[in-house]
Amino acid sequence: MTDATLWTPPGMGDKDKISFLAYREGLPGAANELIKVWLLRALPANRSYTHPQYSLEPFLKFQSAMGQDFGFKREGHGFYYSETVVVLLSSFDQTNLAYFIDYVLAHTKLSEALYQQLESILLEARSEWKVGTQDGSRRLMERVPAAVSEIVERITDKPGAASTLLRKAWNKAFGADSEPGAAYSAAVKAVEVYTGEIFSPNNKIATLGTAIRDFQAKPSKWGFKLGSSESGNLDQLLGMMKLLWHNQNDRHGSPSYQDVSMEEAQAAVLLATTLVGWFDNGLVHRVEQ
Incomplete structure (x- = not known):
């Protein structure tokens, strides 16, 4: 139906x-x-x-x-x-x-x-x-909307760590036994499976934060199939990665610590799904120099 x-x-x-x-x-x-x-x-x-x-x-x-x-x-x-x-x-x-x-x-x-x-x-x-x-x-x-659900199923049905983590993120963000913090954490880890390899290949323990630093240091080393460098496409991609990384407020204990809300977790999982889809399809790549 x-x-x-x-x-x-x-x-x-x-x-x-x-x-x-x-x-x-x-x-x-x-x-x-x-x-x-x-x-x-x-x-x-x-x-x-x-x-x-x-x-x-x-x-x-x-x-x-x-x-x-x-x-x-x-x-x-x-x-x-x-x-x-x-x-x-x-x-x-x-x-x-x-x-x-x-x-x-x-x-x-x-x-x-x-x-x-x-x-x-x-x-x-x-x-x-x-x-x-x-x-x-x-x-x-x-x-969730049927079109979104179909895309998610295609991504999470693939073998590999990223799919497993992204599936966990969806379950914890949209399931009855929801855990917003666990959902957000799994979403970040799913993205990190790709960002370490793409942006920080020599760092075996690279986090999303490390990848953002290396990406930002020399954006011209990478290409993105959506748009062009003149249109600021790499800035947009970097902004999405930063949005996911910098808003995980429960990652470390600090005076500004906050539990992740359900709305934040769901937004993070949807954002991570887009990033994983791009990375998995080779739409972000290193440019030979």
Whole structure:
């Protein structure tokens, strides 16, 4: 299913359609009942009885992993009936319901049809969450425009350290278990895989900062396929590298230390993806002199 197939009420003008189809932050409450139906299909259960017997394990382990008491108790007969499961699911707020879905995705092997059903529910509800893949497991990931997503998949599917680091950066910036600091750090390291080789080939421990210094010392030693030196293309490239490097405020302890915000991490990952794409395709190169 693509965005173009999403239903809109008849008679809507273009402006109303744009507003109607806009993605909603988090998990829209209007999708809760469909989500519960999906979870009743996805959660491990003994379905050989008229009334399925649901395993306690996902609930108890999720409660433990979250470090929060949701009131999940071990029942005397060792399982929950569907009526109890619905009550337990209804006790979640929207954030914790999203986290529980993510936990189920990460810890339960499901059929491809179930993954697709969940993605359809989320897409039709215009949720910012989608079903993605992280470290070989299906997870909730923040939705980005399809064109961006396709480019990222092509880059991160390639073998090598840069792709691995960039994939980690995306997972930590746009996944349900987000870690902004880890995302920013991985984004910088993904770029450093290339910048050390291109700008500081004789320095085996070159950082992005080192590469910026060597690049800035003699820009004429390098060429960039986008634009020309007369148009300031190398200055623009250098500026992007500086933007990524100088705004990682949690890299060192100092009086000006600041935690990386989610918005900063996502901006950094998008910027790093562009740089990695350019470097990987040989668009930045050393000029023979």
